[in-house]
Amino acid sequence: MELDLVDKQLVKLLQEDCKKTTKHYADMLQLSKTAVYERIRRLERTGVITQYVALVDKKKLQKDFTVLCHIRLVQHTKDNVLRFEREVLKLEEVSECFHVGGDYDYILKINVADMKSYREFMLTKLTTINNIGNTQSSFVISEVKNTPSVHIG
Amino acid sequence: MELDLVDKQLVKLLQEDCKKTTKHYADMLQLSKTAVYERIRRLERTGVITQYVALVDKKKLQKDFTVLCHIRLVQHTKDNVLRFEREVLKLEEVSECFHVGGDYDYILKINVADMKSYREFMLTKLTTINNIGNTQSSFVISEVKNTPSVHIG
């Protein structure tokens, strides 16, 4: 599917705020409500837009302590890799998980309340997963964001 | 503000899909439309919910190539740090930026089309920012996600 300039502008608007009225986007883009409505439907139908979600204030939910945890596996057989990924996804503290090349095998973004919770998470959850070699925790001092944020699904 | 169990369930539902009708959430939670409506308003008003956004398919937007780029600064004075952060935020390829402790100073999540674009990004954009020491790029082989995703704002 080919996105024209208007589509791209519309996607960007929806990435910043998806709850405005169709008329609002229509005014921004100098189009009629129907035109915008149909474009949005098409973006959904063709899978460009995958989800509409609420974003929350980490601090308010006591998940303000972020760590980027680098993980090396011991063995890299397919079975081991798949089992690791399956186990990791069960942990609600893991908000992102990347299988990467280079120094480490995985980089996880962990969100918890504080250092104490992180220690607890490491000892009772993460390190109980088999096949983890060593880990290196990069503690997040601050998250640098632009406003309004454009989130990549 | 204190969140009760129903609030937490509601937040989770909204983090998975914020475009269902109030009635839908009401049915899920065994409450009336008004009850859910007022709870959502309160979550917004008190800043628990910060944003409603559309998530997009990276592949469809040709931003399917993800790199976690680790960066060391040369100097760590306040001015240098602030300037670096300001410059980094101007780059649309940077979808997340964390100031971290440990081995490196910053970890950036970069989204571009392919390796060629990444090279171009590094040469013509990132490394033109002053005060960058060295970088280490962790190329993402795959992103491990649970469905439906609960995204942390």
Added chain:
DNA sequence: ATAAAAATAGAATTAATATCTAAAATATAA
């Protein structure tokens, strides 16, 4: 136990989405 405050349900209103029809713009084929 009682009063005050907060939360909830259900009805009424307002406003938005979704649908329909026709017109305009764009692309396609002769």
Added chain:
DNA sequence: TTATATTTTAGATATTAATTCTATTTTTAT
């Protein structure tokens, strides 16, 4: 180029959902 088909758009209408309102219930504090 001209005619035809396809897509996109605008405007009107119908449908559905959000919002507001009032009364009732539940919770909280005294």
